[in-house]
Amino acid sequence: MAATTSVQSLDVDPLVVDLYEITMVEAYVHAGMVGRAVFELFVRRLPRARNFLIAAGLEQAVAFLESFRLSEAALDELEEVHPIAPATRAVLRGLRFSGDLDAVPEGTVVFADEPLLRITAPLSEAQLVETRLLNLIHFQTLVASKAARAVIAAGGRPLVDFGLRRAHGAEAGTLAARAAYVAGFAGTSNVRAGIDFGVPIFGTMAHAFVQANDDERGAFLRFALAQPPGDGITLLIDSYDTEAGAANVVSLSPELAARGLKVAAVRIDSGDLAEHARRVRRILDLGGLRDVRIIASSGLDEHAIAALVASGAPIDRFAPGTRIVTSADAPHLDCAYKLVEYAGRPRFKRSEGKVTLPGRKQVWRVRDARGVVAVDHLTTADERVAGAEPLLVPIMRGGARVTAPPPLDKLRARASREIASLPEALRSLAPAPPFGPRPSALLTAGAGWR
């Protein structure tokens, strides 16, 4: 099935919101604050174990903004837990997102302090969407950035996401599959991500199948016989003894061949994966199964994958899960959604460690002759940087999208090009000196403004 841009898995419930967004709107209404606001969403600083981020989640953010409204039923639900004044209810009733969205396209490399998106809208609208915009952009950017490291570590070997069971909920599992695919994974085990986003889906065999049979060889045979003819069969060989499992695969293969069946791969899910892979490879090769591939899973992250690749372990495909979909070594980003302009005047914040530069911004990326990222400039939105590419582009105007939703494979191709165009130090799994944008003189001059 072709990759799609569907966002069906999305919960567009407008009441998945922090109460203070509602209380702010109550105060805005009461104070007559109906001016146009500009908010920017950015990451303040990267975790030590991330040299770059991959922007992701924009399509879901657009879908949320397009569908945002507070129905009478939703307002009734709200008033069950938080009564609101009739004037506020009148404003909330029928409120739609009528503003503009500029954003960095998904799959683009970004760094700290670079706005991933900019909302320009009446103050109340821009405020009400804060929590969910952060929630959506944060999570997929988090996972895509982690997954990109695994893709780099795998050096071209395909990766499949097996993380759904330990992802933080159903939405997390499905959006993580999407984000990992954008970052370069080959697919996922999650059926819903296959249906909604066209991410290729993969499934192997459960330990339960082996256990529910009285012996492993019989289990393999029964499982193989149940597969549609022509499909490559993947057998899980570590339920009791991995090498004995490989030997069972060898001894079974003539019987399978006689029935027109063929084992395509074996999966190892425990123990020393490098050592088992080597032994299993030897057993398979001696048994004439040189083209049977080896899939490894169990506790994989970019470091484990890099170590397995470096050791020369004959593993053809990796199936990481938990550590990618939870971004285990850095399960959150220090992101913020901050007012930078209201009623035509730049605004800022001076809170310690959380200072924001005033005014709407643009990021300009300068590449060297080989296309490698050389420097990023952070400017006011009105400045231009010659020979550089602006990262923020128009996505919505007046509440409607102005660009067609890109196919997911296009985002994936972009991420691949972007990762390839990073300087070597930033592509490394080891922490590099932080790379960030240089603020323009005009922008920093504005920081003194109040």
Add this chain to the structure above:
Amino acid sequence: MAATTSVQSLDVDPLVVDLYEITMVEAYVHAGMVGRAVFELFVRRLPRARNFLIAAGLEQAVAFLESFRLSEAALDELEEVHPIAPATRAVLRGLRFSGDLDAVPEGTVVFADEPLLRITAPLSEAQLVETRLLNLIHFQTLVASKAARAVIAAGGRPLVDFGLRRAHGAEAGTLAARAAYVAGFAGTSNVRAGIDFGVPIFGTMAHAFVQANDDERGAFLRFALAQPPGDGITLLIDSYDTEAGAANVVSLSPELAARGLKVAAVRIDSGDLAEHARRVRRILDLGGLRDVRIIASSGLDEHAIAALVASGAPIDRFAPGTRIVTSADAPHLDCAYKLVEYAGRPRFKRSEGKVTLPGRKQVWRVRDARGVVAVDHLTTADERVAGAEPLLVPIMRGGARVTAPPPLDKLRARASREIASLPEALRSLAPAPPFGPRPSALLTAGAGWR
């Protein structure tokens, strides 16, 4: 609003599933494997930074099992990405969960190797629900266990969850609010969690409100005037200079009092929270605002809270978020859902580091005279331990629940009692020697069985 047991936020989509659950069912159908299976869900080992877990997520698991079915529309969706044989489709069509569920009640303290739930059902049914059961029980148990540490650290000071924006999706944010409340939090900022679960909701003030006004004092006044009379007002005082913010609160209070308004609390969200709280307390006290409380947020976890409490910082309430809802220092648990019996015979698995004991089990908790947990015993389900309490209790029989859904406050009260009944070493934030159940002789004898 009274606490409820609603599970409205739940995505009950049966296609949020690993593909291999489907391919397993195809093989079961093909091989005629229709026997009754018993699976147990447990955590293999605890993260180093967790001395105990709080079981959570059971109500959502029950709701999922009760509603589980593959409609024609769902099967059509499935076949878009994974064609299935007519015989399999016939089995899947109309399949409901008809089995039994035994589980440890939510709010109960559990340890490694102790089954949190046990499913007894026809093999295909038990297999199809694996991924989502793990996904639901894992996440809430993860968050409740993390949140319980923050509750211990806060020493009775109320905690409010502010984590929605950086939770891993909408479902994660809402279920995390529920789990944290079960563990002892006082409430959440998440409106949806208030509506669906009756968790008390709290909201303060955004930096954007202060920024969108031309000066902070004016912002405070406008915000206060917008509040319903009688409501306590919370002002966010760190947008520019925290102590100047506190001084603004003092200078404003006579004007507010003249209008019948009163500041109930101030919130500090940046910088050295202990130092700011001390200075702010002094400013408020000198200004005659001794009863205005101080709320602290920003990067809080159990260690930061414990340090603030130990320092004597005059903070009355904490609002942690990100680090709790992502369980930042241990964002996943090593949980598994394993076949332990099929067709009346115990089953096991011998994979390295992932060995499972065969047969259905029970956990028995022995307490000392003061009610403190003394020892847990892991036995076969048929054994009895005199003077001990069995942790797994019947929840569903034949696909229907046999106990009424408990009110959320009952689960919260249980968690509070359970945490109080832990030995001091396990309640400590410092890692304690692992506490786990003692397997009975009958159970370990079965481990030699194949």
